[in-house]
Amino acid sequence: MTTTAGPYTPRPGAAPLPRMIAAQAALETKMLLRNGEQLLLTVVIPTLLLVLFSLVDIVDTGAGEAVDFLAPGILALAVMSTAFTGQAIATGFERRYGVLKRLAASPLPRWGLMTAKTLSVLVTEVLQVILLTVIAFALGWSPHGDPFTVLLLLVLGTAAFSGLGLLMAGTLKAEATLAAANLVFLLLLVGGGVIVPLDRFPPGAQDVLGLLPVSALSDGLRDVLQHGAGVPWGDLGILAVWAVVGLAAAGRFFRWE
Numbered sequence: 001m002t003t004t005a006g007p008y009t010p011r012p013g014a015a016p017l018p019r020m021i022a023a024q025a026a027l028e029t030k031m032l033l034r035n036g037e038q039l040l041l042t043v044v045i046p047t048l049l050l051v052l053f054s055l056v057d058i059v060d061t062g063a064g065e066a067v068d069f070l071a072p073g074i075l076a077l078a079v080m081s082t083a084f085t086g087q088a089i090a091t092g093f094e095r096r097y098g099v100l101k102r103l104a105a106s107p108l109p110r111w112g113l114m115t116a117k118t119l120s121v122l123v124t125e126v127l128q129v130i131l132l133t134v135i136a137f138a139l140g141w142s143p144h145g146d147p148f149t150v151l152l153l154l155v156l157g158t159a160a161f162s163g164l165g166l167l168m169a170g171t172l173k174a175e176a177t178l179a180a181a182n183l184v185f186l187l188l189l190v191g192g193g194v195i196v197p198l199d200r201f202p203p204g205a206q207d208v209l210g211l212l213p214v215s216a217l218s219d220g221l222r223d224v225l226q227h228g229a230g231v232p233w234g235d236l237g238i239l240a241v242w243a244v245v246g247l248a249a250a251g252r253f254f255r256w257e
Helices: 017-034 036-055 066-096 099-104 110-138 147-171 174-191 203-209 213-225 233-253
Strands: none
Touching: 017 036, 017 066, 017 110, 036 066, 036 110, 066 099, 066 110, 066 147, 066 174, 066 213, 099 110, 110 147, 147 174, 147 213, 147 233, 213 233
16 A cells, blocks of 8 residues: 655654754844843843943043943943853853753754854844944934944954853853853953043053953944044954954863763
8 A cells, every 4th residue: 555745744854054053043042032140241231331331420431421432342341241251151051951962962063053152142242232322322422433343343352252151161160150251241341441441550451451352342442433443453453363262262172061
């Protein structure tokens, strides 16, 4: 007896790779946006800092409106909070609970999973940038400069922080990642030129702090958006070095279990 295949006959097999990556990226984004702690880091804290320090004269930001100095730094902070802090903590606990191990056994290749996580980070950052830009404009922000240069800085900053976040999540225990990621976030918030200008620090400290990725991203965005400067090649170079080193180290030392 022979049977003919109907229109709804199952066809076992993996979905096309782009569809798998897109589905995983959508899932990662939904999980991030539903996580209260992640929203605190990625949305609430940057927004509060932007509004508070723009309206209240707490830190001397130099001549001009405070929001013109603060907005680029807060955009850099938003990138760091999502690509580094949030991604490190989420990935660290996924590794601890065996989620990464199970996903690694699925038809989605490991590089595809990392691509999906990166896409999720980029989608979240787009939402952050839109929200913070709208708030900054409401506070009287007057940006200048080339949007393409701003985009290049944000992309390189994302790559740098993603590499560092994945390196931390793939080598430390989840609890250690949680503590270290939050500590680094606080330290870079204070000493990375986000809110407090680097020229307020001693000259020797300025040279060291200027090499940090958040300092390079903040200064680069500030040069373009506040001062209308051209391409900040020095800051782009620092971010590129951090991106290459961080992603290479993450690829080399990341442990899935």
